[in-house]
Amino acid sequence: MSDKLTDILDTHNWEKGTLILILQKIQKELGYISEDAISEIARRARISKNEVFGVASFYSQFHFNPQGKHNVKVCLGTSCHVQGGPHILEAVERELGIKTGQTTEDGNFNLESVACFGCCALSPVMVVDNTVYSRMTTKKVKDILKLYQE
Amino acid sequence: MLKLSFEEIQNKAQTEWKDFCAKTRILVGAATCGRSAGALNVLNTINEELTKHTIDAVVTQVGCIGLCYIEPIISIAKPNEPYIFYASLTPELAQQIIEDYLLKGNPRPDLALGTVGNKGVKDIPQLFDLAMLKPQVRIVLRNCGFIDPININHYIVNGGYSGLIKALDMKPEDVIEEVRKSGLRGRGGAGFPTGVKWGFCRKAPGKEKYLVCNADEGDPGAFMDRSVLEGDPHAVLEGILIGAHAIGATKGYIYCRAEYPLALERLYIALGQMREYGILGDNILGTDFSFDIEIKEGAGAFVCGEETALIASIEGRRGIPRSRPPFPANSGIWDKPTNINNVETWADVSVILQRGADWFAGYGTENSKGTKTFSLAGKVKHTGLIEVPLGTTLHQVIYDIGGGIAGDKRLKAVQTGGPSGGFIPPELLETPVDYESLTRLGSIMGSGGMVVADEDNCIVDMARFFLTFTQSESCGKCAPCRVGTRQMLDILERICRGEGEEGDIEKLQHLAETVRDSSLCALGGTAPNPVLTSIRYFLNEYEAHIKEKSCPAIACKELVSYYIKPDNCAGCMICLRNCPVDAIKGDKQMIHVIDQEKCIKCGTCLDFCPSRFSAVAKVSGVLPDLPEKPIPIKKQDHI
Numbered sequence: 001m002s003d004k005l006t007d008i009l010d011t012h013n014w015e016k017g018t019l020i021l022i023l024q025k026i027q028k029e030l031g032y033i034s035e036d037a038i039s040e041i042a043r044r045a046r047i048s049k050n051e052v053f054g055v056a057s058f059y060s061q062f063h064f065n066p067q068g069k070h071n072v073k074v075c076l077g078t079s080c081h082v083q084g085g086p087h088i089l090e091a092v093e094r095e096l097g098i099k100t101g102q103t104t105e106d107g108n109f110n111l112e113s114v115a116c117f118g119c120c121a122l123s124p125v126m127v128v129d130n131t132v133y134s135r136m137t138t139k140k141v142k143d144i145l146k147l148y149q150e
Numbered sequence: 151m152l153k154l155s156f157e158e159i160q161n162k163a164q165t166e167w168k169d170f171c172a173k174t175r176i177l178v179g180a181a182t183c184g185r186s187a188g189a190l191n192v193l194n195t196i197n198e199e200l201t202k203h204t205i206d207a208v209v210t211q212v213g214c215i216g217l218c219y220i221e222p223i224i225s226i227a228k229p230n231e232p233y234i235f236y237a238s239l240t241p242e243l244a245q246q247i248i249e250d251y252l253l254k255g256n257p258r259p260d261l262a263l264g265t266v267g268n269k270g271v272k273d274i275p276q277l278f279d280l281a282m283l284k285p286q287v288r289i290v291l292r293n294c295g296f297i298d299p300i301n302i303n304h305y306i307v308n309g310g311y312s313g314l315i316k317a318l319d320m321k322p323e324d325v326i327e328e329v330r331k332s333g334l335r336g337r338g339g340a341g342f343p344t345g346v347k348w349g350f351c352r353k354a355p356g357k358e359k360y361l362v363c364n365a366d367e368g369d370p371g372a373f374m375d376r377s378v379l380e381g382d383p384h385a386v387l388e389g390i391l392i393g394a395h396a397i398g399a400t401k402g403y404i405y406c407r408a409e410y411p412l413a414l415e416r417l418y419i420a421l422g423q424m425r426e427y428g429i430l431g432d433n434i435l436g437t438d439f440s441f442d443i444e445i446k447e448g449a450g451a452f453v454c455g456e457e458t459a460l461i462a463s464i465e466g467r468r469g470i471p472r473s474r475p476p477f478p479a480n481s482g483i484w485d486k487p488t489n490i491n492n493v494e495t496w497a498d499v500s501v502i503l504q505r506g507a508d509w510f511a512g513y514g515t516e517n518s519k520g521t522k523t524f525s526l527a528g529k530v531k532h533t534g535l536i537e538v539p540l541g542t543t544l545h546q547v548i549y550d551i552g553g554g555i556a557g558d559k560r561l562k563a564v565q566t567g568g569p570s571g572g573f574i575p576p577e578l579l580e581t582p583v584d585y586e587s588l589t590r591l592g593s594i595m596g597s598g599g600m601v602v603a604d605e606d607n608c609i610v611d612m613a614r615f616f617l618t619f620t621q622s623e624s625c626g627k628c629a630p631c632r633v634g635t636r637q638m639l640d641i642l643e644r645i646c647r648g649e650g651e652e653g654d655i656e657k658l659q660h661l662a663e664t665v666r667d668s669s670l671c672a673l674g675g676t677a678p679n680p681v682l683t684s685i686r687y688f689l690n691e692y693e694a695h696i697k698e699k700s701c702p703a704i705a706c707k708e709l710v711s712y713y714i715k716p717d718n719c720a721g722c723m724i725c726l727r728n729c730p731v732d733a734i735k736g737d738k739q740m741i742h743v744i745d746q747e748k749c750i751k752c753g754t755c756l757d758f759c760p761s762r763f764s765a766v767a768k769v770s771g772v773l774p775d776l777p778e779k780p781i782p783i784k785k786q787d788h789i
Contacts, residue, residue: 017484019466020449024408058468058625059449061408077370078568078601079527081615087753094730094752115452115619117409118373119183120527120601121218121534130411132186138757 001036004029009040019045023056032063068103068110070148072096073127077116080124088124089113091138095145108150152426156315156435159427163303170304172229173208174252179223179295180211181380182412183373187221188240195241196224199248207252213381215295216535217263217282225266225295226251232267233296235277266296282532282551287513289521290374290497291537294381299416302423305384311429313503317392318437325396326352329499332507333519338364338455338492339570339596340672341518341585344499347489350479351397354487359399362483362490363390364460365406365413368452369568370619372599374523375493377535379406379413382497383420387443389496391434392503394441397489402441403464407448417445452569452623456671457482457490459625470625471671492597494523514540518584522595528565528602531556538583545579548602559604562703563688567596569616569623570676572683573609592683594676608705609688610695613680614642620677631674634665638681647708650696655685700770707751709770714755716741716776718765721783725755725766740780746773 008029012022019041026037033056042049056062074080074089093099096109103110119125122134126144133144154162176196180189193209200207217223220237224244227233234257236247243261250256257271264277277283288294297304305311317325330345351359363386367375378386390402406414421443424430432440446464453459454469461482463469482488491499498520502510511519518540527533530552538547544564548554555561563573566583572593574581581587588595603612621635638661641654662678669675685692694702701709714725714734719741726734726742733749736742742765744755759766 017464017466020446020463021466024447024449055466055468059451061449076615078565078599078612078615079371079533081370082528082601082603082607082612084753090752091754114409115368115623116370116372117182118367118376118525119186120371120373120525120599122183122186122221123527125186132182134183134186138752138754 001040002030005034005037005040009044014045019047019052019055020059023052023062027062031067032065034064065103066107069108070110070129071112072109072145073112073114073117074100075115075117075119075123075125075127076113077120077123079120080116083123085124087138088126088136088141091141092126092145095141106150109145109148153428153436156311159311160306163306166303167307170208173206174229175227175233176207176209177212177225177233177295178209179214179221181214181377182410183214183218183377184221184223185412187218189222191241192222192224192239192244195244196248199245203248203253205248205252210298211300212296213294213299214377214535216291216377216537217532218534219532220263223263223295227267228252232265232269232271233277234265234271234274235263236261237263282534282536282553285542285546285550286537287521287539288537289501289510289513290378290385290494290523291381291535292501293385294377297382299381299383300419302384302420302427305382309504310384310500311388313500314388314391314395314429315435317395317503318435318439322352322396322398325392325503328507329396329502332498332502332510333514333517334495334498334502334510335518335585336492337494337498337522337597339567339594341595344491344495347479347491348393348397350477351399351487351489354480356487358401358486359397360483360486360488361390361394361397361399361402362460362464362488363402363404363496364455364490364492365404365410366448366454366460367407367410367493367597368455368623369570369597369599371525371527371565371568371601372597373525374535374598376410376413377525378493378497378523379410380416383413383416384424385497385500386493387417387420387424387496389499390443391429391441392499393489393491393496395439399489400441402443403446403483404443405446405448405454405460405464408450414445414447421445451625452619453625453671453673456673459671460490461488468625470627471673473670494598515582515584517586522583522598524583524598524600526552526600526602529556529559529561529604529607530554530602540584541582543580543582544574547583547600548579552602555602555604557604559606562603562605562607563609565593565601565603565612565680566599567594567676567679568599569620570594570672570679571596571599572679573603573612573687574683575687592679592686594679606703606705608646608701608703609684609691610642611646611701611703611706613684614639614646616680617642617677620673624673624677628669628671628674630665631669631677634661635674635677637661638665638678642681645692645695646701646706648695648699648706650692652696654696655689655692659685698771702770704768704770706770710751710768711746711770711773712744712749712751712753712755712766712768713773713776714742714744715765715767716781718763719783720763720765722760722763724758724760728754728758730754736780739783741777741783743777743780
């Protein structure tokens with residue numbers, strides 16, 4: 001178990017109702033929820049591993065594999081859908097050579113689709129790390145991704 | 151913590167506001183939408199310009215005034231002068247405006263959008279006289295775009311927390327009566343009378359009671375709550391405190407989705423400021439009223455918008471709804487009485503106490519009082535965040551405020567209520583926007599998403615889109631919802647692929663009714679709405695897909711073919727070079743041809759073909775006569 005994980009677990013207060021919070025803390029620091037993390041949360045909270053994984057897998061926020069250095073999210077909300085969001089996602093998939101939910105071989109990018117960012121008035125929208133790119137076109141995809149290339 | 155009376159706090163805020171107004175102020179709309187349009191670059195340029203020219207001015211990031219389609223937006227006010235709004239800014243334009251207005255005194259009416267303030271400025275219209283703002287009434291959004299959302303003093307000076315003071319002087323039952331009298335109904339979608347709901351929780355036995363602010367705005371196509379939290383968080387927080395006093399709650403939670411980092415940041419700041427002023431915590435403002443608020447970040451599950459699922463999630467469990475009764479008012483978080491209202495409802499509560507129930511009830515219709523915010527998105531010209539009195543017609547919203555359909559295309563449908571709502575056809579546009587009218591049409595008011603579809607959008611595809619969403623967000627507890635949405639989605643996917651069969655429509659209707667009638671919570675109960683309304687109003691589109699295997703909107707990928715118009719093609723090779731699968735054959739000065747076998751229908755050629763040629767087209771059904779292989783173009787066509 002990594003030192004970082006131990007630190008997070010040690011400083012958590014383990015009050016009732018804080019299971020999601022500890023999962024969020026771990027994901028924020030380590031990028032994903034490892035098997036180690038699940039076992040250790042279960043041990044400390046005195047609940048089964050099943051229960052921990054059950055909660056974690058219920059919420060779309062949690063990942064169970066290491067994520068890419070840069071996180072690309074393409075919005076597929078209603079407004080983005082009518083403005084061509086699916087085309088943008090396909091263009092990103094082609095450009096990165098991966099499918100939604102995967103990480104590029106070099107570990108530089110991982111790709112997700114999300115249900116709505118709430119930037120509907122400027123759709124379609126793509127988010128890389130914390131930067132929102134609005135009024136996307138398939139033409140812009142390549143240039144934007146280049147900004148994050150090694 | 152400062153131990154000040156509210157009067158002292160107000161005086162302090164007043165002094166700070168006076169100092170603020172004595173300076174030249176530049177407000178930059180820097181909510182998430184403004185930022186994505188480049189507001190922070192504009193902000194940096196403004197700061198550089200001010201330093202360069204040693205201009206004494208305060209630059210403040212404010213929330214959204216709702217005109218998303220012309221972001222980034224700034225407004226500038228010199229002391230004793232009105233605010234002048236400038237829109238669609240680039241750093242270069244911002245630089246120009248700073249130089250012209252602040253150095254040379256020319257307000258650049260040619261670039262200005264409008265003014266806000268008592269006096270006008272020559273040749274610039276009043277902002278709120280503009281067509282898209284005139285029909286609007288800003289109650290929830292009263293401060294958004296005009297105050298600094300991270301400065302509690304700005305809120306206080308504009309009447310903030312006076313509603314709380316008033317409420318604390320009233321008996322809790324009287325506060326509930328005031329809210330009931332206002333006619334306010336839940337803005338999260340269901341429209342239950344807020345005062346009545348509070349009454350249940352007030353009467354429920356138990357010392358420990360909880361309040362929840364539902365900020366898990368999960369509807370795709372909705373961003374009202376985000377905008378309010380980013381632009382005026384205290385309006386929501388004041389409402390929560392008033393509710394806590396009325397109900398007798400001791401602890402509140404704000405359940406906000408993690409996808410809204412800026413809203414969360416502003417909430418944390420706001421809570422800190424409240425504590426500092428003694429407006430939150432033990433013995434609020436020296437009274438015996440104690441209340442605290444904790445933020446819970448949602449982890450991404452649409453079903454958590456449902457009350458009992460939200461409670462499960464706050465308790466750290468899977469967000470699965472349970473049957474009611476017992477209702478949360480009697481048994482909610484940790485089995486204690488719990489009252490849940492949506493962000494907008496809380497923001498309405500604070501203003502109802504500030505200005506009175508009668509004032510609020512002066513807006514709206516007999517059964518739907520007040521105003522409602524909507525996120526107007528999709529194919530209208532003026533996309534943005536709007537607020538209108540209930541009873542305003544859809545026509546007014548789309549044509550007067552929204553400016554009509556972008557690109558002067560034909561309106562196909564208005565979708566309200568997100569995945570729980572339905573499609574409304576153009577012939578019903580005179581329908582007033584209120585809870586009952588929208589329900590009668592088979593849609594719902596919902597939390598305020600309003601997405602406009604034009605002739606290029608396929609209704610069957612949109613119904614499929616919503617089902618994809620509800621199917622994946624179904625928590626899986628009830629079989630009719632878990633299996634039924636999957637079955638409906640399978641049929642819709644088949645229809646969109648051109649593999650629809652006779653009897654599919656009847657099967658969809660039957661499934662939809664079963665899911666609607668036999669699911670436990672509102673997710674399943676409303677998930678069929680997009681399917682049912684699309685069949686009700688757009689049956690011909692379903693029939694075209696099933697019988698003719700064509701998509702009238704030319705949108706469903708499997709039913710669409712791309713081709714190059716021989717008369718328009720200039721042989722420029724741009725599409726050919728960008729085609730990801732080398733499906734385009736051609737050469738310089740040769741008419742290009744798409745190999746239909748190789749084509750993956752990604753639309754790249756259509757996007758890349760220069761608009762002066764517009765040579766790529768798509769069709770659903772039979773392709774026109776085209777050359778089989780590249781042939782030379784006729785030169786004179788392109789001179």
